[in-house]
Amino acid sequence: MSARPTVDQSALLPASLRDDFPILNGDVLAGHPLVFLDNAASTQRPRQVIDAISDVYQRDYANVHRGIHTLSERSTELYEQARENVRSFIGAKHAHEVIFTPGSTASINLVARSWGGENLRAGDEVLTTVMEHHSNLVPWQQIAAQTGAVLRHVPLTDDGRLDMGQFDALLCERTKLVAVASVSNTLGTINPIDEIARKAHAAGAVVLVDAAQSVPHMATDVQASDVDFLAFSGHKMLGPSGVGILYGKESHLDAMPPFLGGGSMINEVRLDSFTPAALPAKFEAGTPPIVPAIGMSAAVDYLNRVGLEAIHHHEQVLTQLAYDALAQIEGLRILGPAPEYRAGLISFAFERIHAHEFAQVLNDQFGVAVRAGHHCTQPLHALLGIPASTRASFYLYNRPEEIDRLIEGIAKVQSMFALKGRRRKRKQ
Amino acid sequence: MPSEEELYQEHVLDHYEDPFHRGTLAGATHAHEDKNPLCGDVVRIELKLDDSGKIEDLYFTGEGCVISQASASMLLEEIHGKTVDDLKAFSAADMLALYGPRLTPNRQKCCLLSWKVLQSAVHSPVAKGDQP
Structure with missing residues (x-):
C-alpha cells in the first residue's frame, strides 16, 4: 500500500481542539490511544x-x-x-x-x-x-x-x-x-x-x-x-x-x-x-x-x-483521505457515492469477513472504535445484499493519523481471517 | 501462545474454516432457524431424532461472524449422537465454556445463537410434506 499523501494542516481544524475532550485523552484501552470513529452513532463531549x-x-x-x-x-x-x-x-x-x-x-x-x-x-x-x-x-x-x-x-x-x-x-x-x-x-x-x-x-x-x-x-x-x-x-x-x-x-x-x-x-x-x-x-x-x-x-x-463551515470542510478532507485509502483495498466494497456527494462517514463490507470481526479487532488491537452491524437500516442492507457493514464516521476532533490506524487495522483483519487451509482437530 | 482473552484462538478459526457438519440434512425430522437482530447473524439447524430421543445426526447452515459460525460447528460436534435430555442439560454457560475465549455480553449473543436454535429445533418437528 502506498503511503498516504501529506495533508495540508491548514485545511484542517487545529489539533488542539482535542484537548477540550477529556475522553479522547483518557485511558480507554490499555496500550492504545482512543481512535473514536463512531460519531454517527453518538459523539463525545467537550469539557465546556x-x-x-x-x-x-x-x-x-x-x-x-x-x-x-x-x-x-x-x-x-x-x-x-x-x-x-x-x-x-x-x-x-x-x-x-x-x-x-x-x-x-x-x-x-x-x-x-x-x-x-x-x-x-x-x-x-x-x-x-x-x-x-x-x-x-x-x-x-x-x-x-x-x-x-x-x-x-x-x-x-x-x-x-x-x-x-x-x-x-x-x-x-x-x-x-x-x-x-x-x-x-x-x-x-x-x-x-x-x-x-x-x-x-x-x-x-x-x-x-x-x-x-x-x-x-x-x-x-x-x-x-x-x-x-x-x-x-x-x-x-x-x-x-x-x-x-x-x-x-x-x-x-x-x-x-x-x-x-x-x-x-x-x-x-x-x-x-x-x-x-x-x-x-x-x-x-x-x-x-x-x-x-x-x-x-x-x-x-x-x-x-469552531464554525460549521470549518467543521464540514475538515470532515470532507478526512473523508476524501479515508475514501482514497479504502478504495485501494482489494475486496473491500465502499457503500455509497463518491466523496463529493457524501458527508463525513464511510461504511464498507467485505465479501467473506463479517463486520463484527473488523469492529472487534480494530478495537482490541488498534484502539479504533467503529460501528458494525446494520446501523438501523435493515431494508437498505437487504437491498445492498449484505447482512451488515462496518462504519467509520468522523467529527471535528478526528485527525489524519487516526485514519492511518483504521487502514492498518483493516489490513490486519484481512490477514487474520484469510483462508489458510486450516483443519479442525478431529475427535477420537 | 494466545492468551485466554484472545477471542480468535486457533481452534475457533479452525472450526470457522473447516466446520463440522455445515450443510443440509436429507430426511431431517426437526429444524429451526433464527437470527440475531443486532447484527444479522443467521443459523439454521436440521436434525434427525430417533424414537428414543437420540440426536442421530444434525447439520447447520448460516451466515455471520466468526463467533456465530464457529460456535455452531463446535456445538454440533459436541451434541452429535447425544440425547434430547443431554441437550436440555447443556446450559448457556456450558456453551460459552465450550467456545473457550471469554466474550463480552454482545459477542455472547453471537456465540449463543446456534445454542438457542438447537434448543428450539428439537421441539420443532418438520411437517411431512416439507422435508428438505
Whole structure:
C-alpha cells in the first residue's frame, strides 16, 4: 500500500481542539490511544458541555415553568435561553417553533402521530426513501396502519444517491408528506433537501427532514431550505443524550393536536376535558429534559465557535483521505457515492469477513472504535445484499493519523481471517 | 501462545474454516432457524431424532461472524449422537465454556445463537410434506 499523501494542516481544524475532550485523552484501552470513529452513532463531549451540565446541577437546578422561587426562575431562564440558542442555530423564525423532545426518534414519532393522525386518510401517500434509518420508517408504518395511508419509497441510483427521476415520478397529488434524511447514516449520501422541499411543496405535500446526521456537521437554515419539520438529536452534536429537537413551522404546529398529554401542555383542565397550552408548551408534556437542553445549548455554543463551515470542510478532507485509502483495498466494497456527494462517514463490507470481526479487532488491537452491524437500516442492507457493514464516521476532533490506524487495522483483519487451509482437530 | 482473552484462538478459526457438519440434512425430522437482530447473524439447524430421543445426526447452515459460525460447528460436534435430555442439560454457560475465549455480553449473543436454535429445533418437528 502506498503511503498516504501529506495533508495540508491548514485545511484542517487545529489539533488542539482535542484537548477540550477529556475522553479522547483518557485511558480507554490499555496500550492504545482512543481512535473514536463512531460519531454517527453518538459523539463525545467537550469539557465546556460537561461543565455546563455540572454547573446547572450545582448552582441553578429546579423544575422549570412551575415555581416562583429563585432556582425555578434560573432554570427556566437557562432552559428558554437554550431554546433561543437552538432557534438561531437552525435559522428558525420563532423560538416557539423549537420543541424539546427526548431525541430525533421522539421528534419524528410526534409528527407521525400528531400531524399524521390528523391529516392522513386511507389512500393518502407518505413518500420516504429506501435509505432511511428505522426511526424514519417505522413511525410511518405505524401511522399508515392506523389510517390506511400508503408508504412509497424512493429508490437509489447505482452509486447510492436518491434517484431523483423516481422521486419526481412517485410524487403525486396523493402524496401528503415526504419524509427524508438530509444525510444517510449508512451511505453518507447528502440528499438534495432544497430541491426535495421545493418539488414536494409544488405537489402540495409537507416535508419532514431527519437531520440527525447533518445538523451536527454542516450549517442548517430551515427558512432557506423551507422544510416543514426538522428532527435532530443533542447527543450526535457534542451534547447530552436524552434531548433532541423538533422544529416545525408555526402554522403546522398550531394546527396539530397535542401528542402526549400531561402537565405543562395544558391551559385549563377539568375532570373530563382540557384545553391545550400555546406553543411550545403544547408539545412538551411533563418535566422536559431540562439539563440536557441546557447542555445541548453549550454544545451549540461550542459548534458556533469552531464554525460549521470549518467543521464540514475538515470532515470532507478526512473523508476524501479515508475514501482514497479504502478504495485501494482489494475486496473491500465502499457503500455509497463518491466523496463529493457524501458527508463525513464511510461504511464498507467485505465479501467473506463479517463486520463484527473488523469492529472487534480494530478495537482490541488498534484502539479504533467503529460501528458494525446494520446501523438501523435493515431494508437498505437487504437491498445492498449484505447482512451488515462496518462504519467509520468522523467529527471535528478526528485527525489524519487516526485514519492511518483504521487502514492498518483493516489490513490486519484481512490477514487474520484469510483462508489458510486450516483443519479442525478431529475427535477420537 | 494466545492468551485466554484472545477471542480468535486457533481452534475457533479452525472450526470457522473447516466446520463440522455445515450443510443440509436429507430426511431431517426437526429444524429451526433464527437470527440475531443486532447484527444479522443467521443459523439454521436440521436434525434427525430417533424414537428414543437420540440426536442421530444434525447439520447447520448460516451466515455471520466468526463467533456465530464457529460456535455452531463446535456445538454440533459436541451434541452429535447425544440425547434430547443431554441437550436440555447443556446450559448457556456450558456453551460459552465450550467456545473457550471469554466474550463480552454482545459477542455472547453471537456465540449463543446456534445454542438457542438447537434448543428450539428439537421441539420443532418438520411437517411431512416439507422435508428438505
